[in-house]
Amino acid sequence: MTQLKPPTDVRPPSVTVDLTCRQEALRKGREAVRGFVAAYRAPDHGDDSRGDCAVDLLMVVFELVMNAHRYTEGPREMRLEMNDGKLLIEVCDGGWSSPWSPRIEERDATGGFGLGAVLSMVDGWSVVCTSWGKRLQVVVPLPC
DSSP: OOOOOOOTTOOOOEEEEEOOSGGGHHHHHHHHHHHHHHHHSOGGGOOOTTSHHHHHHHHHHHHHHHHHHHHSSOEEEEEEEEETTEEEEEEEESOOSOSOOOOOOOTTOOSSOHHHHHHTTSSEEEEEEOSSOEEEEEEEESOO
16 A cells, blocks of 8 residues: 655645736735635634734735835735744835835824834734845734
């Protein structure tokens, strides 16, 4: 009898979403994160699709995609990957500028706080520069 061995190149579940259509990018990003987390969350995490964790994840996606719209040529794609109870969210855009440009403190400032709020909710983040732009990656523990 032949022994079956598990494949050695098993990769964690992931999905890539095309965000080049600017009008649909936010909707597609939200739908992707909801569906992906529902499909691949750990069984003991329960269903938090309408709870605080879902709100946090949607805020992270919203900020990353909106910043790519506002400050670059726009988002190109978003990749989600589940690994060891953590969700990697990666947004690729066509800009080379730093996503974190601290503003001079303004007493009446009304913007520039979104990325800082997002970074307070994640375990880690990084920026990878490429020949076509950059990839901003954040890691969110689940449940949030």
